[in-house]
Amino acid sequence: MMQTQKPHLIRLEVNYRGIFQKTLAYHISGDVVYAAHKEGKTAFSNGRYSDDPQRNGIPCANFAYFSKDLTEEDLEAEASASMDITEAEVVVVLDDTMVKGLEPWGGYGIRPINEKVVKDGVVLIVSNRKPADLIAQMEKKKFPYRIAILPGEASFAGLWYFKDDMTDVRVLGAIAKVAPEIASIDTVANYVASKYKSKEKAAAARKAYEEVKVSTVNAGEGIDWPYPKPILPGWKDFDEGVYVKGVKRGFQMGPRGQNRNPDFKRGTSKTQRPVVRFDLCTKCTLCWYDCPDEVFDPTTDGLYDVNYEYCTGCGRCAEVCPVEDCIVMVDELKFENQDSPYVLYKKDPENYVKWAEDKKGKERLMPSPVTGKGSTVSKVETPKPFKKGVVK
Numbered sequence: 001m002m003q004t005q006k007p008h009l010i011r012l013e014v015n016y017r018g019i020f021q022k023t024l025a026y027h028i029s030g031d032v033v034y035a036a037h038k039e040g041k042t043a044f045s046n047g048r049y050s051d052d053p054q055r056n057g058i059p060c061a062n063f064a065y066f067s068k069d070l071t072e073e074d075l076e077a078e079a080s081a082s083m084d085i086t087e088a089e090v091v092v093v094l095d096d097t098m099v100k101g102l103e104p105w106g107g108y109g110i111r112p113i114n115e116k117v118v119k120d121g122v123v124l125i126v127s128n129r130k131p132a133d134l135i136a137q138m139e140k141k142k143f144p145y146r147i148a149i150l151p152g153e154a155s156f157a158g159l160w161y162f163k164d165d166m167t168d169v170r171v172l173g174a175i176a177k178v179a180p181e182i183a184s185i186d187t188v189a190n191y192v193a194s195k196y197k198s199k200e201k202a203a204a205a206r207k208a209y210e211e212v213k214v215s216t217v218n219a220g221e222g223i224d225w226p227y228p229k230p231i232l233p234g235w236k237d238f239d240e241g242v243y244v245k246g247v248k249r250g251f252q253m254g255p256r257g258q259n260r261n262p263d264f265k266r267g268t269s270k271t272q273r274p275v276v277r278f279d280l281c282t283k284c285t286l287c288w289y290d291c292p293d294e295v296f297d298p299t300t301d302g303l304y305d306v307n308y309e310y311c312t313g314c315g316r317c318a319e320v321c322p323v324e325d326c327i328v329m330v331d332e333l334k335f336e337n338q339d340s341p342y343v344l345y346k347k348d349p350e351n352y353v354k355w356a357e358d359k360k361g362k363e364r365l366m367p368s369p370v371t372g373k374g375s376t377v378s379k380v381e382t383p384k385p386f387k388k389g390v391v392k
Helices: 022-038 072-079 098-100 131-135 167-180 185-196 199-211 285-289 316-320 339-347 347-358
Strands: 012-018 042-047 059-067 088-092 117-126 143-148 212-215 272-276 295-297 304-306 327-331 364-368 374-378
Touching: 012 022, 012 212, 022 042, 022 059, 022 131, 022 167, 042 072, 059 072, 088 098, 088 167, 117 167, 131 143, 143 167, 143 347, 167 185, 167 199, 167 339, 185 199, 212 304, 272 304, 272 347, 285 316, 285 339, 304 339, 316 327, 327 364
Parallel strands: 012 088, 088 117, 117 143
Antiparallel strands: 012 059, 042 059, 143 212, 272 327, 295 304, 364 374
């Protein structure tokens, strides 16, 4: 019996921060499809269906599919019958802090960023870090795959406007490098020049093609994934009727004293986290009062602990804090856990302050009050000294 050859199919996933990078992600997933069309390939893109949260910072994904031998109808039937994909030849990551894990929506669990990459596939990450630093946060795979680094910072383009810093066309150039079977760099550059009427954007795509560095991740490199992977029920396994499990109510003073939804720990939404200098705190209550996610726990001595498992890194606390350097937003990839900062501070105040200043470094990030507009960065010469005698 003659075997039917499997149709040629390339699947691409674009991971981004809901709202903050929505416009950017749609530019990339749409433009790469049109570039592939220029080479006569069949291609289309889509996003998740109605479950797509698109909340500030929540990990979201768009998808694109490419084939050189399927009709448009056959490609759609082959690739878009479900709301998600299980495998991808190319995984694009627009914010490198996503390598710590994703929780797309409640109950789905914290998933590894490289979960869907196939053998010899590629994870393309916009980052200024070394591959080893990112692999050290990613799940071990039983097969080799590639990691590609496109130099750059996470670019935030909000829902209602587009931050035109050329990240979109640079990612297109990088895709041409790691997956030329989708579209060549000449095709990408010509498409960009034609669509945007810009030689500068086309040049940026070509430069990114040259800048992106690709290396192999061997089988077994990475970490054993520390989070449980939930098994979602099939349609035959659902109970009759619909109900929403209530969150147990309760409150007590101190770290983790407020009851929160255990099925949706939104900490994977953070690109930055607030670092609090408790010794500088005036106990004004503004961080606790203004936090939209209620992640600050009041303590018996009038300070406020941060529950990083639920902090989304919005930066509101740093914005409203009236004390210079008391709350500073810091790159999430500088941290290894979600432990209570207040507990660490009470245990050893002086070492806690040294630790906090080491994490903060000489840069101070301040998120914009306009949703998705990114952050301003300022420099400081020397960290503030520890104030002895403040702890009570």
